[in-house]
Amino acid sequence: MSSQTRNYYGLVSSLPNLMADGSILPDEGNLATQYADFMHPNDLALLKLAYMPADHANLLNQLYNRQQPYNHSGNYTPQELHTIIALKWLPNPYLDDFFTQWWQHYGKTESYAQAETALAGYYHRFLLTCENPFLQKWSRFVLELTNFSLLQYTTHGLPDMQNHLVAKEEVAYLTGKYNALSEQEALIPVTQTADIWNTENPMEREKMLDDLKWQFIENEQFFYFFGIEKVIGYALQQQIALRWYHLRNSGYTASAANLPSKNLAALVSQLISSIYQQPASTL
Template sequence: MSKYYCLIAGLPDITLDDSRLTYSVADFRNELSDILTRKDKKLIDLFFLKFDNKNLISQLKNPDQEMDPRGSITYDESHALYQALKEEEAIPKNNRIPPYFTDFFRMYLESEAKGDAATISWEDRLAALYYAYAMKCGNQFVSDWFELNLNINNMLTAITCRKHGLDKSQYIVGNNNVAEALRTSNARDFGLGDDIEYLPALQHIAEESDLMLREKKIDTLKWNWLEEQTFFKTFDIESVFAYMLKLEMIERWVGLDKETGEKTFREIVGAMKKGSENALEEFKRNNEK
């Protein structure tokens, strides 16, 4: 296993409450390009697929929408795959496009053909495919990180559905043990009390009505998890990966202020998924009649 003594030793200390960045997450990626082994670089690339996911969803809504430069897959590349699947032609070879893009487009085209109204948003469907793909990366820490995010999003969704009387099984994504428990259990802790140590903290966070404060608490939970999981991996790729994740958290907060409003925060709050929000609004309207 590669060690990155000089890199880690030279990184400035950061905290979630930092109000300015030494460099962006994109700058950090560029710095790593000549330092990491090929195997470790693939783990970094795996993280940046989240921005390609964002671009893909944006392109489905509006092909002319500006793309997030942190993604690396171009519109032409993803559109070529989409068209090939739509026309049932040979899939173009492109090593930069992950296989779950193909699964997503097939799901999307099938839904279009049937005229199905999606209960789960397309953002969440793509995220579920992304998490499943990332959890097979071969690095236990990185795999656990993506599963942590899947679990947090699903648990907050289940709590929200329960609060508003919605069928939670219609909104949970993924197929791991936590997802299955959330779909089927009616227990207060969804039968996960002995398995998910952060569940009580998450239940408390779910009660927070201030979206900004709630998002900050979720990031704090994740930050503390990163600290604990890398405590004995100080100079390994796990610490490099964790530092990048922390940079991205700070970058989001530095780029947001109170004037961005609730709309912006709803876009980044994993718990309040888009599909769930629409259903909750419909639920409220029906109960006001």
């Protein structure tokens, strides 16, 4: 999907401001759908990748017959997802890998949580080879933050999540005991992330983790100006802002009385998806 740099001056200039704290309701629309007619096909394909976690949730809900609301942030309609499940149309090669290498062998025996971990792994391995430096670096950052957070669970009295590390071979320098090499090799601020996990309030902890994502996007897209990377970065921040708007306005409080049970599927689901509503740290 590599391509020469193309600028989208009008599109980037027209994007409204986003607030990381969720104080303003962002547009909930999928930018790839809204601006498909104005983008080069290669750039459109890259932008769609930013919204694929929503498609993953919708896809797995159908595969496991879960009665969950359809996530409208995704790229594909329920009917298109049916076509994907039937293997009649696979918009990305990693979906073919997921179905042929994992689902056909383990789909009937493994849990939803395992399927979600596997699908996220195929997705991130694909991003790491998509030949777009911005998406490659974002994927590695998310893998590091996700897996490092999963490794903190037992330390903080939560279930052992070693078996749910996502594409762990891609960030092997973080999956062992913390050492100085981790800090040198990692994109995430390892010491700062470890300190965040010492925060007792789960809502505050989750917000600080999302703030790391937000700042990473800000820093990495800065010099792209009007390229597709600027639009992709906006789409990623849009999803973070939307998540926090719903959390801030849902009447949620992080008291022990209303925290959900530590359900494994929910734990994995919240951590490996960049589009979700419930704070991962509270599960």
